[in-house]
Amino acid sequence: MxxxxxxxxxxxxxxxxxxxxxxxxxxxxxxxxxxxxxxxxxxxxxxxxxxxxxxxxxxxxxxxxxxxxxxxxxxxxxxxxxxxxxxxxxxxxxxxxxNETSLDEIVVSASRTPERIMESPVTVERMDSRSIKNTSAPSFYDGLENLKGVDINTNSLTFKSVNTRGFATFSNTRFMQLVDGMDNSSPALNFALGNLLGMSELDVKTVELLPGASSALYGANAFNGIMFMTSKSPFEDQGISVSLKSGITSQDAAGDNEFKDLNIRMAYAFSDKFAAKATLSYLKGTEWYATDYRNTKDGSYTSGDRNSDRNYDGLNVYGDEVSTNLRGVAETLEGLGILPSGAAALVPSENVSRTGYDERDLMTYEAKSVKFGGSLNYRPFGDDRLEIVWNSKFGIGNTIYQGTNRYNIKDFLMEQHKLEVKGKNFFVRGYVTSEDAGNSYDTRFAAININRAWKDDNTWFGEYTGAFVQGTLAGLTADQAHAVARQTAESGRLLPGSAGFKAAFEEVIQDPDLVTGAKFQDNTKYYHADANYNLQDITDWAEFQVGGSYRLYSLNSNGSIFTDYDGPIEYNEYGVYTQAQKKFLEEDRLKITASIRYDKAQNFEGNFSPRISFAYAGGENKNQNFRASFQTGFRNPTTQDQYIGLNAGRGFLVGSAPDNLDRYTTSPLTVSGGGQFIANNFGTTPIGSTTSISGRMAYENAFSQSSVEAFAADQSNLPTNANVALVKPEKVTAFEVGYRGIVPTGDSNISVDLSVYYNQYEDFIANKNVVVPFYGDVNLTQTAPVGPGGANVPLALIAIGNGDFAGFQTYTNSAADINSYGASIGLNTKVFNDFNLGLNYTYSKFDFDQASDPDFEAGFNTPEHKVKLQFGNTNLFKNFGFNINARWQDEYRWESTFLDATIASRTVLDAQINYSVPTWKSVFKLGGANLTGKEYLSAPGVGAIGSQYYLSWTINN
CATH class of the missing domain: 2.60.40.1120 (Carboxypeptidase-like, regulatory domain)
Structure with a gap:
């Protein structure tokens, strides 16, 4: 043996x-x-x-x-x-x-083929693992804000929205984000939730960002820009890497709170043919508290608080949107015999709102993100001629999203699974993206329905009005009577922190019916496939590429967001494209690239997107490069633009897909007694004490909101028919010229990257607010006599006067001429031999005549001027480096369905120092963001952004 x-x-x-x-x-x-x-x-x-x-x-x-x-x-x-x-x-x-400059780095995204940034025909921004290690921001995703022309709007600690070239929103549907070729936007929300389903910092190989339209190669929604995050291959980058990061966030409202960020990456090639990797990321901290209690009752900041304004509607206070006219309540109570005859005359025609709850009473503000990713990679021939990849990603966490309302995104799960076959000149891949909204909820409806749980609106306003009448009859002044009335109506109120409040809160946030609850319920998914083939080994005259994509949406909110009451709604879209690239002149100095793509969505006509670009490399070493391009982009209406059916509290949202208009109807709405009499005696459709409005009426029988407001101010200005057309894709035509080059300056060189662009928009997708009367037609042909022997008055105007109407937000396109233009320049050099110095400036301008479409709100939401500065040294002395980033931007106007307001200018300073310990294969970094401590807002309604300090230890990366 x-x-x-x-x-x-x-x-x-x-x-x-x-x-x-x-x-x-x-x-x-x-x-x-x-x-x-x-x-x-x-x-x-x-x-x-x-x-x-x-x-x-x-x-x-x-x-x-x-x-x-x-x-x-x-x-x-x-x-x-x-x-x-x-x-x-x-x-x-x-x-x-x-490399003489970072412009010598290789990019793939601009033309779907490798080329130097210097020679790219369009603007490209890039971040690689080396610059990620050197960033002063708390994470690589935060560090994107230091790139030229890039804006990041902070929704919360764990949700940052990346944008370029204007029209920034938190629901940024005009900007695409691809992770290893997969679009990681939320299937129901249609935009990326920051880096929730993104990539571990240890696994990032490169980030490439194309500002501006890119639909010719990447299809729908590559409208404002597109970002590509590419991970490290387990064949090329093996081993175990760990990053430990801890620190504090500091804010006046929230105080100092600890945060932790852990990342692990493991990769191993078992042979020339088989490799695998796995990544895990975990982040936990405290969100920025939103504590702006300014009054917003007229849609903008106004003076007054709850003590001085009886119709107060605080920005970060919810439930106080529920408001009614006291005179109308008194008339109803008098008609029912509850109040004595003549009591209504004692009550002013004044609106009063219910007392709301502060946002901090409705959210835990726990920020959390857990991401897991893994891939199995197989190379049948033992080299990179052919590789088969199975890739899965999971992301679950808590964050805050601000849209029409503020949403507490809690235990939100997204996952993606991809199978890809790729080689030197081709790839074919298919993937599925699905989500589960978990325990997410709408804070506005949470407050409204907690209020209604302890006392319904009719009882609350009835008690208020009755107490006001009694107080007035007892000789109290109006202010005194109102104070007594609110105190009476508030009896039984559930106080935050009490057992009753907690029980009502838990019940409401688990109820998906917004009439009684607040839960955000969704299990939507989409299936996507795309392919590309480069014919460079077949054709000699030029480099040709062909490709295409297909996507199938499956909307599944059980009727809580979409009109999918009787099962998932499915629709599809597809596209095909081709590109030719040819080099001319001696040493191939002139490169011409031409692309065209055709896309077709199920509910819309097909669309062609062409692009042509010219790039000329001058200078002895081809280091003086000039470029010009013409390209188009388009964006299909989102799932919500087409199929939403939602009561948002302040109005009803209804998508405009043709098969959606009759599927959506509102919950029962109360009709006034006078309105019932008029409608039943002079109208064409009988009406009861309640009525429901269909989505079709919002598009075919509605007044524009602005004309109703003008009519309320002056009744000689009759309201006008809104004439809302069904939504269709929006388009942009983009012109750009640029220069990249090296300018010698003695001992060092300055790299210059300059671009100028002009965008023309057509059929810009827009929301239009309309008012639907419960009876009568908006062409004012149906009339009724008012008073004995009175003149005939259009029924629809009587409905407006009686308060018998509902507000809707519709989805359509603006016919206005909308343009934007801008420029950016980046300068980088070395000073004092080894110190890196970078400076960039971005100019953005919006050109729109509001008078051409008074009801349209474009939401450009971008500062006109931005300046960014970088200064650092990766090796100041042995194993020690530092980096400083400073950003300034001027004030700008923020427009959204949540609130319009001016955002103040700001200066933000980030910095870090790092020390390497080679024997430990470790790098230690100490840094901070917003070191000046001056808090700022990305938008009205979000939490003020304070300072963040961190210490990290990265091993074997």
Missing amino acids: IKKMILLAFIAFSSVAMVAQTTVTGTVKDAKTGETIPGANIKISRKAVGTTTDFDGNFVLQVTDKPPFTLEISVLGFHPEKIEITKNNQKVIASLIE
Whole structure:
């Protein structure tokens, strides 16, 4: 037995010895300074076999391949080098040339083919793992705000919205975000929830961002811009990496609160053919408290609070939107005999609102995010000619989303699963994205229905009016009578923190019926497939590409958001495209790229999106590059634009897909006694004490809201028919010119990146607020006599006067001429030999005549001027570096369905210092965001953004 074991061990040892046939050793150096380069990648060309240099820049590579073969040596920031290996035990000395500028980095997104940023035909911004390590922001996603032309609007600690070139919103449906080729927008909300289903910081290889329209290659919704996040391959980047980050957030309203951020990445290549990786991210902290209690009863900030305004509607107070006219209540009570005859005359025609609850009473403000990702990668031939990838991502967490209302997104789950086959010149992939809203809820309806749980609106306003009449009859002044009335109506109020409040709160947030509850219920998903093939190995005259995509939506909110009462709503869209790229002139200095794409969505006509661009590389080293492009973009109406059916409290939202108009009807609405008499005696449709309004009426029998407001101010201004057309895709035509180049300045060079653009929009998707009368037609043809022998008055105007109407938000397109234009310039250089200095400026301007469409609110939401500064040194002295980022932007107007307001200018300072410990394979970083401590708002209604301080320890990355 022992002899057999020795024999087997000898055979095993011999086989191992025979497998390890070739050994290569070497050193990698910086060609300019002669210093060795740690962490350089050494691999056999087109294979996963390889290693990295140690902290002294040396490597030993043992492989089964027999010479000759090619080694590829690369590291971020340097030009890669290839070395031929011709014998065993060959010793290699590689000298890498540092990139002259970041413009020498390679990008793929601009033309779907590798090219230097310097030679890209359109504007490209880029962040790689090296710049991520050096960012002063608390996370790589926050650090995107330091890129030229990029805006980030902070909804909450865990939800940042990335945008370029205007029209920023938290529901940013005009900007796409792709993670390893997958669109990670929410299927129901139609926009990315920041990095909730994004990527672990340790797994990010590159982030490429294309500002402006990109529909010619990427289809619908690549309208304002598109961002590509690409992860590291388990074949190329192996090992276990860990990042531990902890710190505090500091805000006046919330105080100082701890946050923690943990990231783990594990990757291993089991062979040339099979590799796998897994990533885990966990973040927990406290959201920015929203505590702006200014009065917003007229849709903007006004003076007055609950003590001075009886119809108070605080910004971050909910439930006080429920308001009614006291005179109308008194007349009803008098008609029912509850109040004595003549009592109504004692009550002023004045609106009064219920007492609301502060947002901080309705949210836990717990920020949490857990992300898991994994992939299985298989290369049938043992190299990168063909690779099959299965990739799954899961993200669950808590955040805050501000749309028409403020939503507490709690235990929200999104997941994606992708199967992809790719090679040197092609890819084919299919994936599914699904979501579960978990325990999310609408804070406005939570407050409204908690109020109604302890006392319904009719009782509350009835008690208020009755107490007011009694107080007036007792000789109290109006202010005194109102105070007594509110005190009387408030009897039995559930106080925040009490057992009764907690019980009512829990019941309401688990109820998806907004008449009685507040739960945000959704299980929507979409299925997507796309493919691309580059014919560069087949065609010699030019580089041709062809591709296409298909998407199927399945809306499933059980009737709580969409009109999917009787089952999921399904619809599809698809697109095909082609691109040709040809180089001309000596040394291929002129590059012309032409693309065209055709897209068709189920509910809309087809759309063509062309693009043509010119790029000329001048100068001795092709370092003076000029570009010009013409391209188009389009955006399909979102799932909500088409199929929403929702009572938002302040009005009803109804999508305008043709099959949606009759599917949606409101809950029963109360009709006045006088309105019932008029409608039943002079109208064409009988009406009872309540009525319901269909979605079709909002589009076909409604007044514009602005004309109703004008009529209320002056009854000689008759309200006008809104004439709301059904929504269709919006389009943009974009013109851009730019320059990228190197300007010599003695000992160092300045890299310059300049772009100027002009955008023309057509059929801009817009919301139009309308008013639907309960009876009568908006063309004012149906009339009734008012008073004995009185003149005939249109029934619809009588309905407006009686308060017998409902407000709707419709989805349509603006016919107004809308344009935007802007420019950006970025300058980067080295000063004092090794210090990096960067400065960029962005100008954005919106051109729109409000008088051409008074009811349209574009929501450009972008500062006109932005300046960003970066200063740092990655190696100030041995193993020590630092980086400072400063940003300034001027004030701008924010427009949204939540509130319109002016956002003040701000200056934000971020900084970090870092220290490397090579023997531990570790980097320690100490940093902070908004170090001046001056709090600022991204939009009205969100929490004021305070300061964030952190200490991180990153191992083996």
